[in-house]
Amino acid sequence: xxxxxxxxxxxxxxxxxxxxxxxxxxxxxxxxxxxxxxxxxxxxxxxxxxxxxxxxxxxxxxxxxxxxxxxxxxxxxxxxxxxxxxxxxxxxxxxxxxxxxxxxxxxxxxxxxxxxxxxxxxxxxxxxxxxxxxxxxxxxxxxxxxxxxxxxxxxxxxxxxxxxxxxxxxxxxxxxxxxx
Numbered sequence: 001x002x003x004x005x006x007x008x009x010x011x012x013x014x015x016x017x018x019x020x021x022x023x024x025x026x027x028x029x030x031x032x033x034x035x036x037x038x039x040x041x042x043x044x045x046x047x048x049x050x051x052x053x054x055x056x057x058x059x060x061x062x063x064x065x066x067x068x069x070x071x072x073x074x075x076x077x078x079x080x081x082x083x084x085x086x087x088x089x090x091x092x093x094x095x096x097x098x099x100x101x102x103x104x105x106x107x108x109x110x111x112x113x114x115x116x117x118x119x120x121x122x123x124x125x126x127x128x129x130x131x132x133x134x135x136x137x138x139x140x141x142x143x144x145x146x147x148x149x150x151x152x153x154x155x156x157x158x159x160x161x162x163x164x165x166x167x168x169x170x171x172x173x174x175x176x177x178x179x180x
Contacts, residue, residue, distance in 0.1 A: 006043070
């Protein structure tokens with residue numbers, strides 16, 4: 001029974017992530033990523049890490065998905081904005097190279113890891129101890145993450161609020177010119 005639950009969680013998580021990558025509509029992709037992140041939270045629940053599962057729901061399904069959706073909705077104005085240009089192909093090549101480098105580091109890390117043979121006792125840590133670690137030695141990482149999320153949301157708002165000089169009409173409800 002537990003193996004069937006794990007297989008179902010894996011299928012849902014991988015299927016929604018793969019479909020999100022294949023779609024051209026960013027809003028649909030963001031919504032499918034929410035389902036994929038919920039599947040990962042389900043895996044954490046299945047593995048017995050309830051605190052991590054609830055943190056996954058709060059951080060990824062709640063906060064990061066909202067930042068992604070706000071950024072997409074605030075910065076997308078028309079289909080002309082997503083036209084592929086020569087500089088877009090260069091950026092896609094650079095992104096592919098960066099992704100390949102990250103994949104290479106992950107593969108080397110996994111291959112070089114020495115696994116312990118035999119049963120391993122999981123470390124028992126309470127929520128209080130986890131909170132003390134996050135508020136103590138790892139507090140700087142949490143603050144940096146909060147700053148990055150805040151700056152990304154503010155950046156999306158600034159990009160969406162700038163006036164266009166290309167002669168296209170502004171979307172309804174967009175920024176208005178000051179009336180003297």
